[in-house]
Amino acid sequence: MCARHPTVTLAGRCEGVREARRAYKALVARRALSSFFNGLTQQYISVYMVELGLSERDVGVISSFSSAVAALPSTLMSLMADVKSRRAAYLLGIALEALSALAFFIDGNAYWLLLGSALGVVSFFGLRGVENILIADTVAGARRAFAIGVANTLSVLSSIVAPLAAAYLIASMGGLSARAIRALFLVQLLGLILASLPAILIVRDLRAVGGASLRAAVSESIQLLRLNPWLWRWIFVEALGGYVFSLTMPFQMIYAVKVKGADEFTIGYMGLALNLGSMISSPLAGRLADRIGRVRTILLLRPLYYASVIMLILAPSPAYLILAFLIRGLFFASGAVFQTLALELVTYEYRGRWSAVRSLISMISRSPAPFIGGILYTLVAPEAPFLVSIVIDLALRVPLISSTPETLDREEYLKRFRAPRPLPMNE
Numbered sequence: 001m002c003a004r005h006p007t008v009t010l011a012g013r014c015e016g017v018r019e020a021r022r023a024y025k026a027l028v029a030r031r032a033l034s035s036f037f038n039g040l041t042q043q044y045i046s047v048y049m050v051e052l053g054l055s056e057r058d059v060g061v062i063s064s065f066s067s068a069v070a071a072l073p074s075t076l077m078s079l080m081a082d083v084k085s086r087r088a089a090y091l092l093g094i095a096l097e098a099l100s101a102l103a104f105f106i107d108g109n110a111y112w113l114l115l116g117s118a119l120g121v122v123s124f125f126g127l128r129g130v131e132n133i134l135i136a137d138t139v140a141g142a143r144r145a146f147a148i149g150v151a152n153t154l155s156v157l158s159s160i161v162a163p164l165a166a167a168y169l170i171a172s173m174g175g176l177s178a179r180a181i182r183a184l185f186l187v188q189l190l191g192l193i194l195a196s197l198p199a200i201l202i203v204r205d206l207r208a209v210g211g212a213s214l215r216a217a218v219s220e221s222i223q224l225l226r227l228n229p230w231l232w233r234w235i236f237v238e239a240l241g242g243y244v245f246s247l248t249m250p251f252q253m254i255y256a257v258k259v260k261g262a263d264e265f266t267i268g269y270m271g272l273a274l275n276l277g278s279m280i281s282s283p284l285a286g287r288l289a290d291r292i293g294r295v296r297t298i299l300l301l302r303p304l305y306y307a308s309v310i311m312l313i314l315a316p317s318p319a320y321l322i323l324a325f326l327i328r329g330l331f332f333a334s335g336a337v338f339q340t341l342a343l344e345l346v347t348y349e350y351r352g353r354w355s356a357v358r359s360l361i362s363m364i365s366r367s368p369a370p371f372i373g374g375i376l377y378t379l380v381a382p383e384a385p386f387l388v389s390i391v392i393d394l395a396l397r398v399p400l401i402s403s404t405p406e407t408l409d410r411e412e413y414l415k416r417f418r419a420p421r422p423l424p425m426n427e
Helices: 010-051 056-083 086-106 110-138 141-159 162-172 178-202 214-227 229-246 249-258 264-292 294-314 318-332 334-344 348-366 369-380 384-402 410-416
Strands: none
Touching (some): 010 056, 010 086, 010 110, 010 141, 010 162, 010 249, 010 264, 056 229, 056 369, 086 178, 110 334, 110 348, 141 264, 162 264, 214 348, 229 249, 229 384, 249 294, 249 369, 249 384, 264 294, 264 318, 264 334, 294 318, 369 384
16 A cells, blocks of 8 residues: 555655655544534534524525635635645635634624625535545545545534534523524534544644745646646536535525424424445445446436425425435535546646636635525515526536546546646746
8 A cells, every 4th residue: 555655665665655644534534523513513503593683595695605705715716726735725725714613603794794705605515625626635536426425424424413403402491582593603603622632733734735936826727628628617616606606505594484384493403314325335336436437426326416406396295395305415425526526627736626617616706595585485486596506407417417537447537637737837
């Protein structure tokens, strides 16, 4: 194993492998623990806003503004991973994630809600993107999808009890209310601080990132897209994802509570079912992706999403809401495969700037989605955003995903991939 690690001496090779293993364990541990504390509040953010007196349309407006405001910071975080260091970008993301919980806890007015939402979007896209880059750096390509799948599974495993723990905390404070949900954000903040300490101490840059200037990084990002047209298509896939998921996610728990009559325990069991489904299927999906390919696995799992949406709409009782989210969890296993494919579309030295350009374009283009979802929810029908999401995914995203080159055979893919020509160092 040591002999295959790209360093100079045998001792150096073995030390490099050991350092990579320590980093992988620290990254996975931090992702798992943070998932638990983030899971306490994740399903209640939109309900929290409505309990504070905002309308469903207001929720959509805040979510849209948050996405637009977060686009540039998320992009800069990914660029930092290439231009400065992976570790520096990772630490910045950890800090912003904690500040998001703090903003939600401090006050309940619209300005703090917008700040908390924006920082949450930055940490979700920016931090998760840098974290995936770091995980990819620690694992050989043949095992990468499985390794990310294991990381996601352990993350889900740690967060399985979070929704129920949140439900019991809310019930102990008198039931579903803004005051009870607000207390969860304090628990989230303290937990994130503790969960991040080991990763802060252990995770380092495993390889030099090249030291490119910001101008060179931007220029090479543009060249990447010009030389490899399928990268444009992939960005379009991610941008359209906003009109599938961002269109509906701010409203699914509001829909469950207001239309289907769910209480805090139903919401808790929905989260539990979602996590169980994802935990069960993530390693299997990773193994399948390492066997039959990333693209085929992503497409194979998509009908599960459509089934979960239809069951959510047709659910005659809370039990069916829980089943719908179990199916949704099985579908979410494709997320690790999706992340793996996105990273493998470029080579190591371009992963940060590739993540940056994806984030900037897709986040700006998808930022109107929650606002449009709010309009559909309030002016057309509560079910409208969910039905539209299926149409967009099936009619637009599926054909684009199908046209994406397969990256499982790395050598074959790299024959197609064209790297940008770097600018001279004095430019």
